[in-house]
Amino acid sequence: MTTTATATATPAVRLTHARVLRSEWHKLWTLRSTWITVLTAVALTLGVGVLMGATYTSGGGDSDVDTVVLTLYGSQLAGISLAVLGILVTAGEYSTGLARATFTAVPARLPVLWAKAAVLGATVLAVCLLTNAATFLTAQVFLGGTDQAASLTDDGVLGALAGNAAGLTLLSLLALGLGAALRSVPGALGAFIGGVLVLPEVLGMLPYDAVDTALRHFPTQAAGVLGSATPLPGAPSAGAALLALSLWAAAALALPALSLRRQDVRG
DSSP: OOOOOOOOOOOOOOOOHHHHHHHHHHHHHTOHHHHHHHHHHHHHHHHHHHHHHHHOOTTSTTTTSOHHHHHTTTHHHHHHHHHHHHHHHHHHHHHHTHHHHHHHHOSSOHHHHHHHHHHHHHHHHHHHHHHHHHHHHHHHHHHTTSTTOOOTTSTTHHHHHHHHHHHHHHHHHHHHHHHHHHOOHHHHHHHIIIIIIIHHHHHTTSOOHHHHHHHTTSHHHHHHHHTOSSOOTTOOOHHHHHHHHHHHHHHHHHHHHHHHHHHHHHO
């Protein structure tokens, strides 16, 4: 009597964009660095906002500052923390060697970059929207009765809170692009600090009108326009600032995208 063993083949799992997206979401939120950078950004925004509200007095040196800008001063520091997160999302994988495993699982490399950008963008935007609203409302508890008293229904307030969140999101995507292009955490961090934060300040010292006009559309300057409830003198419109910042982020992502695309073609 003979027995016939029948082997049942396990069907291969089909690779889809949704599965790549879910994988990147899982990777992002299982990293300790994600929690550290996100919570640091929230603490900086909320802590500085409450401090500004608690110590503010009418008629002081900040009386002419936009209310939203005043309450969200901490978001400037939070932006650095979120930029670090963006860099770690991409360059961090190269430094640990995880990128090899990722690209082995997803041979077509471009979907990985887009999934990382989508997950990071959605995370930063949601966190910043909630944090900005909470910071503004908390600061207004202290600012009530001063010349900085405002509410969410005042002209431009909601737009500025959302604009600040959009600006921080695009800056984090710009940092993600630098991390993916340079594949080095220190290198990408240096490029972000030097090119995005320091370079505009250095160029601003040059006595040329053309340079001054160009600087108004640099990333941090454009983000500042988006986070103001009142138009800034000499600054571009909110729409122009959003377009400029979007183009900066797109350019930063295009560099690694082209590199990954060439690797896909070569196989």
